[in-house]
Amino acid sequence: MFTSQDDWNSGYAKGRGYRPFDAGERELLAQHAPAPESGRALDVGCGTGELALHLASMGYTVDALDWADSALAAAETPPEASVRWLHLNIERDNLKPLKPGGYDLITLRMVYAFMRDRTRLARTLGRRLRKNGALVVITPLAAPTPAERRGIALDEDEIAHLMSMWDQAQRFAANGMAVLVLRGLKKAAVQIAHAPCPQPSSVTGVHAVVTDADGRVRLSRSAQQVWDLPGGPTAPGEGFEHTAVRALAEQTGVAADPVDAHVLGLLLDAPDSLPRTSVVGGCPPGPLAGRRCVMTQLNTGGSTEAGPATPVPHEPRTAVPAPAGPEVGAPVPAAARDPQVAAARAAMVARLEEAGELVAGPVRDALFALPREVLMPQAYVRRSAPDEPPRWDLLDWSRPADRDELLRLLHSGDSVSVQHAGEPILGRVPGRRSGGSMTAMSSTMGMTAGLLQLLDLRRGQRVLDVGTGAGVAVAVACFVCGDYDVVTLDIDRHVSEAARARLLALGYRPTVATGDGTAGWPETAPYDRIFVSFSVPRVPPALVAQLAPGGRALMTLGTSSPSWPGLAVINRTGTGAVEAELVAVEFGHRGGAGFDRLFLSAEFRKRIAISEGDWTQRSRLEPPADTERGMWLALDHLYPGLVRDFGADDLTIGAPGCGSWMRARSAGYRRWEVTTAGPRDIWAEIHDVADRWRAAGSPHRYRLEIDSGRAQRVTTSCGTLAWPLNDPPRTHGDAQ
Template sequence: MALPTSSPHPADRAPLAARAEKARQEMVDRLEGDGVLTGPLLREAVLHVRREVLLPHAYVRTSGPGIEPIEWRLLDGSRPEDQAEWLDLVHSGESVLLQRDGEPLEALGRGPVTGGHMTSMSTYLALTVEALQRLRPTPRGRYLDLGPGPGVSLALAAAITGPGCATGVEQDGHMAAFAQRNLDRLGLGATVVQGDALDGHAAAAPYDLIHSGIGVPRVPRAWVEQLTPGGRLLTTLATRTPSWPGQLLVTRGPGGRIEAILSGSPRGHRPLHGYTWLTAVPLRPRIADDPGRPRATRLAPPPDDAHAFWIAAAYLAPGLLRDFRAPTMTIVAPEDDSWAVADPGGTTVRVHGARDVWAELEDIHARWVRAGRPSAYRVDIPAADGPQHVTSGTGPHALVWDLPSLPATPGPAESGPHPT
């Protein structure tokens, strides 16, 4: 049974449109109430871009974490029996799952589905809003979206920039065609081309703004070269841990000088297809049975909003991640069969395995404090391909590291907060 590439039956069109408009207004009210949505231009775009057109179907996971094969249920927005749940989901602000294993999107059947893994989803809306507000699109500004998936962020940008100014580069051919078809229905004048996001899109360069919907370990040189003087680029810097993403804002000065600032973030885009994610899921039963040997600690559990500390930990103590579903702070090194479970009171910690991950965090925290508790880091991006150097500043106590190299091939982007 095919999913819709056209509008629902005329008898359902008016009530569905009215329900969708009401859902968008409630979504905007929530974003404003949470302090996420503040810009007037973007507010109008979020209020008027019809998400139900861009997201005409959605997968819902029905099996628990760690269970294979995964069980799904596909909601079809054209079916009255699915519409209430589908409308709530696509306007919830959460990511909407759209594609399994790079499948074609023209003839998906509603109902139960077994197996496969998601290769494309819409972006967690708060992340999209935050990114666009940092980039500040303006009318007639040239905008490039890398890895736009179904085109939600691209549509919002196009609603602000105007027709012919917003372009997306999507690696997956099925998703590129799906997004273009739905964007055309909105009449925003946005274009999606199939291609390698790491190459940008030189044909329409230069751009005033570039947004990457894929996490990358370092900034591809092509992206910087395609920025106009005064242009800005925003991307997630991804490590193998999903727990502590970084947001990198790159500015190309009028003279061509590149400035780049890395800050920690509670959420970010997932990295390129082919990345091997660290996960704590298989170790959860063992951690519950044996949290480890207790010892005193000189480090109380750092707060979640100490983002600059946590992003430093992602690089300086590689291979760690946090299990956000644990009842108390739990940091795991899955490849070393090691973990630490912190006492909420901050006086003791339980450690297990050959790697004392809590001792590593104690050391990094002490170094971060000696460095002056930096809230962000400078990234040096050379004129030619070479090491991209991160530093918290100058002086003997500065925190420093180099960003890893790029993988060979990009893939579909997925987004969301703390996947573990």
């Protein structure tokens, strides 16, 4: 039985055949998974593509993936078939090459039994299904399979377990195999089980709860109004009691004896998940010097506060007078304790963690604790299609009819629009808006979380947040660093006024200023961390000047095209030298005020999709992969004025300024049909930069040179690929 990628590659290369896809399977797919309009399908483990091509003939647009190069090389795509071949390991590789927006059908034919972590894979794929979408698993059965080939099949218990994970599970038979049609992935329930201490492992963590002699729990409370529960991962060979006592001492200074600690219970994510566990241990109390604590009676739930007197908060340095805020130690707003809201916030954090965009640390703690509905009690939802005149509804948390939709919007992880056409934010009336554009928003949570983690925020740092928006980044900075040395700056006074009021509702009083973000805020400089929430064409010199020794600044650096952003990472060493790099990234912030952006109009995109162009050729030159972001970043600067239509099925790029465009469609494995139009040969431009980029070592990180004057330059370490950073012309970018 094949167990490695080399085995599969060798088998397909030798022409090894596998069980053919038969009429019975076709009939079941036609009956139980017909293609809806604009239906998308994903065929996992596609082999030479027999099933993928059948799905295309049913009307699906198909992504077909396999980890065997030789299988994909043998796949032939008829001109009329809409199939995209992907070389991916479904369990180990980054799945970002898959189409966003999900699939109506996902198939695993004679594949599921080979997966190392079947449950995790089923849940991963289930979350990529569209509404009413189906996961179809076609598998041999263990009973009739010879013992030496048992690994290719599922037994009845394994099938029953897989079916139990879905709201709707149907089982059929075809070609001597079981055909499972699964819909509606069930949520994994949290289970609490009392059990003896298992052996420690790298995915086991311990939390310590301190009790007094009467069984009352003592929990310290931080200035951010959240409970501090000390804990950490177990070390190899270390018992849970020792971990709890060690973490308690390291994080609070409270000493306890492992002999006096005992395990209260195990918390399991779900019975079918990886063995991530949290263990609660109890220890006798020690002095919690300088820390506020709460004594909670376990059997009654009653509590009393104890500890040192509440410290007097520092007087904040604000750009305008701020109203008096709540004392340190005041409770989080009641909305933050709403179970439904807390569950939505926890689910958002869990999705970010699963996507690899958020890890354990202070940023994760902040996103888990901060009530987004306090920062964004009103938000816009678009009611019109992207190419229609915009119509928006302003939802309001205080209106019961809006609350469910707003709850989903705030915790979806998507960007959230909070200001329309520069309007005043405080005191506005909810309802319909038409025309105009959104002028302030909260960025997508995945991008924000990643950037804030890279910023490496720490307690006591001086932070400048440029581009306040909805206030999420500055709220995280206040949570992690404390609000006394945090400044947030926005060019729109209405945005600043709203942020000040909403941060105050959370108990934070940072400096909230209005002004040009590229000029920074010299009054309280220098800063240990600078975070810019809008795209700039070049690094603002004022922000570099306001960066303290040992400090770091992050900002999106881009051209007038929104397609291929770069992340500028600027560090000032302890000796005062500036070291900077430009990193090619998938997502970046939008351009700030006065930064005109190119775009492809609906008319232009339609013309590209249906036009025959000036000429069409067949090419064996493969376009650079989406993941080769360093190349696309260089293209954006060396051949400016290009915009990619990421919503198109094919590689589609236009030049709005002159009306040129190109379209590249897959015509089989490593064969492309390229159509171009207009005065620019965009296909040639792409390959010119690709050749130069590969000759320079295929970098994704570039050196960013910033001199003491205004000159700025991006270059590779060897200097063979370089370009200057200039201020872009202020021209509007729709195609004629």
